[in-house]
Amino acid sequence: MSAERDALEAPRRRRRVRGFNRRTGFGGYAYLILVLLVAAYPLWYAFTIATGDSQTITQRSLWIWPGENFFANVQRVLDNSAVDFWNALLNSVIVSTTVAFFVVVFSTLAGFAFARLNFRGRRGLLIFVIATMAVPTQLAVVPLYIVMANLQLAGTIWAVIIPALTSAFGVFWMTQYLEQTLPPELIEAARIDGASMIRVFWHVGLPAARPAAAMLALFTFIQTWTNFFWPFIVLDKDSRTLPVALQALANNFFDDYSLIMTGVVLSIVPLLLLFVLAGKQLVAGIMSGAVKG
């Protein structure tokens, strides 16, 4: 195999190889532009409503020119005492970061075990984990609330953090990713060299899992950030996360949509910032996952 590879590498160094590494064609870019336009349109729509007034949303046309009220609306949202924006923002950041971190840690540990370690009950437990994703959340609300109340945690941010630490999705995701990309030979080699399990995990498992872990962190962060139903039930005024707090903008009988959409836009800004700052890192992390055979 490697002789073949060397043979291939040589020509690539001399000229751009046609074929696999070719530049994206015009068709590819066109397709992506179309996709991004569709993806971005609702956000743009929300923004233009946020810049207008209460009547803007009734306009029927596809393209609405943005108005001038954006900063005035932003000020109204920030000043709204029922929303308590900065406090809610802080809560959201704390909750999302904590959950993302622990989900990645626990899921990687469990994924590593399920993917590459042989232990009794492995298949059964894994299937059980996957099956738990099928439980509808509506019914979990009441017993979960009882548990939180008994632990004296209801109304604190721990009530949203703790249940979120166990992500069956995360475990499933890391398991299948490691199964695909972590060669058993590497683990064997490390074991033969006398490494303990934990060292194997740290030196072999983690690096292989890094790309998937980075993605899981991003997805979990966003998911936790945008979560509404359970935080709404269990949090109280001081511990509210951002989506729940912004709900208070629909507080009045008559919904001023320019205000509500301003809230929507404001709640996305931190996430977009995350994209910009961490985007390159995360994408690089994700895409470095090509494990050379």
Added chain:
Amino acid sequence: MKLSRRTTTAALAGSAAVALTLAGCAGGGAAPETSSPSDEPVTLTVATFNNFGYTDELLAQYTDEHPNVTIEHTIAATSNDARSNYFTKLGAGSGLADVEAVEIDWFAELMQYSDKLYDLTDPALADRWVAWKTAAATDADGRLVAYGTDIGPEGVCYRQDLFEAAGLPTDPDEVSALLTGSWDDYFAVGADYVAATGKAWFDSAAATYQGMVNQVEAAYEDPATGDVIATENPEVKEMYEAVLDASASQSAHLSQWGPDWAAGQADGSYATMLCPGWMLGVISGNAPDVTTWRVADAFPGGGGNWGGSYLTVPAQGAHLEEAKALAAWLTSPEVQLQAFLEAGTFPSQQALFSDDALLTATNPFFGDQEVGGIFANRADAVTVAPFKGPKYFPINDAMIQALGRVDIDKTDDAASSWDKFVADVNSLG
């Protein structure tokens, strides 16, 4: 952001689209003295929804007089959110505020569990509210478990300019005279309007039906036995058929609370709509540039009430007596008047019906009409307190859907839709 049925107490737009102005009267004097059951420092939580008019300044009046009390006020966005929250925490046994607001929509449901509510009976407050308000809050053992805040007496809102184009009178007094009568009279005027302009008279069958069913003493359940009679009650069937008959030509087919319905208030899709006091804020918010909406001091079939809320003290709380005192203060005439001036929530306290401050309150959006007085008259005209048992609202929901199928979705005709209604009611168990 569910735009769920907003059959709740008034809440005017936060942007104060409607400013209620006093025609010369000092609004809100000193709040009545209540003796605090204990002088220990205590924090009371109050949970309301939409806009009850309880501003921080208002609540400060209480804490100024009772320095040992701190009040924390949380507001849920919608009545439905408040309801989910209430029932979940009631079931779990903890987590409710010391004073919790309840809307009449789901109050009957809550009354089934009146043993989980603190007894608020107080002989001193016996005549504070209109009789039918207190009756609904008194359980089978005679305990009063909730104090009334506001009510929703109904008039008819109409568009002056559209009336003019149809050759109908436009002056509010004349329109009041025109629309006073039975539902048949209302539909007859509607037929004239449609004939003259070809446009819709009212917004939807379901919205009109709401007005009709609130005048029936026992529409869906038998007060004596609690049995469900909705499907057999000839009154219900008659109203159903009458409103669908008229809707064929007079309805704008716009689902209430939907975006098209809201836009319809601005673009003149319908000329009239049934208007409880709190609806004024909705209209002014949805149609801020329209200057021709007015309120007629009339209601087909006599009088009607739609909406209203209560304050309850859940028995799971830690400061029951203090909460009871606070709830009593919040529902006192003086405080409710301030709330009305702040948020438009029409009071349920009888003392205020003869209070000038209420009677002369005007609304600039509606051409400076004295809306306080109008709705006081409308409150007087309410003669029937409909019995609303625990199944009332699911059954009413099913009826709204039945009407919607024919009037809006056009998936059924009146007969097949009625059959589906019967099936729905039977499956409620």
Added chain:
Amino acid sequence: MSNRTAATHRPVRRLGFGQQLSRWDVKLSPYLYVSPFFVIFAVTGLFPLLYTAYVSVHEWSLIGGEGDFVGLENFAFTLTNPIFWTALRNTLSIFLLSTVPQLVLAITIAAVLDTNLRAKTFWRMGVLVPYVLTPVAVSLLFSFMYADKLGIVNNLLQAIGLPPVAWHSDAFASHIAIASMVNFRWTGYNALILLAAMQAVPRDYHEAAMIDGANAVRRFFSITIPSLRPTIIFVVITSTIGGLQIFDEPTLYDQYGRGGNDKQWLTITMLIQNTGWRENGNFGRAAAIAWLLFLLILLIGLINLAITRSISGSGVPRSRRTGKAVSR
């Protein structure tokens, strides 16, 4: 590590302590690694699951609490209730309309993202933008866009000369609208998952196939897709589970949240919510519906697994020309 014995040269007479530790390490560490997950899960996941099962066989009111034991009566009622079957129909319809196009789109987007793009980060993060909007906000925006009279979509249709669609009255139209909300939100997400897996496919396979003369499309179907098989299975299973539980989008599709006047878009999770919360808080029945949904998800999940396995081949890319199996 102490006690390293050269096992190949001398028979081991007795296990040293170090070796014993090592054996425990191997045997116990898996359980240790999965335990954080299961410990928390026992409290926050297992308890609700068992609680729901217990509730479903009783007559249980949300507030009144536990009633009599009624065995399978709640299940029987649900299975004979035509509303349940309508909800099932709606759920499956929305599920198919959302999952299938989404998967196809996600794979194609991932394939394009896999190529040598300029400004990679921009494109890759860009497709994730729909995911950051809260479901509430998305539903709100889309319900305005799909409004029958003043919605943008109907406006567009009429501009091209087509008749307006009754998005909130016609059942199938409502399914399409709701599916479009779901697709909007999740396509980019799934595309990135597939992209990560695509990037993990060793380039050698492609290069070898190119040498053999396979073009891009051929390579895509013979190498990329089979290599992606575990990930495709993963995406299909998570989409199945999520899709059958769909709740936010159909609830917020109109102002009432009851699934339409004629139950046009009532899904099973909405039925659970209605039964347990809206009507008389019939928690027992709601629990029974939830368990039926759970079983349904397991069933459909297994079916999807079987289908996906057979479609995406055996997972081992083969080089036709040389007839050699390319080992992983």
